Amino acid sequence: MHERPPSAPTGTEVRRRELLKATVATGGAAAAAPLLSSAALPEAQAATPPPAAVPVALRVNGAEHRLTLDPRTTLLDALREHLHLTGSKKGCGLGQCGACTVLMDGKRVKSCLSLAALAQGRDITTIEGLAQGEQLHPLQTAFIERDAFQCGYCTPGQIMAGVACIAEGHAGSAQEIRDWMSGNICRCGAYDHIVAAIQDAARQVGRGG
Incomplete structure (x- = not known):
């Protein structure tokens, strides 16, 4: 065959x-x-064209901003690319590193996962709006005194998350802080200094253990 x-x-x-x-x-x-x-x-x-731009009004650090954005624009991109508030950093883009953390109505959010169009009517605070003029926030001062940053890339997100951690009442112990700050990664490994800074700031504002 x-x-x-x-x-x-x-x-x-x-x-x-x-x-x-x-x-x-x-x-x-x-x-x-x-x-x-x-x-x-x-x-x-x-061949599908992008969606039509939409008007978006954002209240950031006490100021009102009116923008016209692609509805898919994240809050992080709106802050960085349109309002030029570059303190909030782009890290993983997946909400895992915490470098983009901001406060929305006093609560921490990952701005890379939040749509700008859905943040209308909310009070947004970035690292640029934390100090009062020349007077730094207690946690900003504590970060400097405790040397709680090295490369500094994660620092804005760490500070914003730390402010929320204190306000939420989760700064009672070093372990509690570590647990509630676990969504913010420091690739330089400055965790002990970050925890110490949060403890210092929490005691200063009367929220520490």
Whole structure:
């Protein structure tokens, strides 16, 4: 019995081989994107225009700002790109690092996960609005005195979360502070200094243990 000659590879198989070779050579998704971009999106979806911009009124650090934004704009991008308040940092973009933490009606929020259009009518406080003129907030002073930052990238989010931690009554002990500050990551590992700074500020405002 004669063996069947192997059939010539189809166009689909060729593209699959190209994709696998490129993926192995470059380490994954970056190589796959150009090969899949045209096939992965339906033609109608690829041609869909962006949504129409909407008027958004934001009250930030006591001042009213009227903007026209893409409805998908995050609060973080509105603050940084439109209001030029760059103290709130872009870190993971997934709400996991806490670098973008701000206060909304006194409560901490991850601004990278909050839509600007949904923050209308809320009182938003960023690190730029924490001090009263030249008078630093007690936690800002404590961060300086306790050397609670190294590279400083996470510091604005740490301070805003720390202010909320104290206001919420969660600064009774070092362990309690660690638990309630666990959503804010310091890649330099200055956690002991951060905890000490929060304890100092909490005692100063009469909310510490």
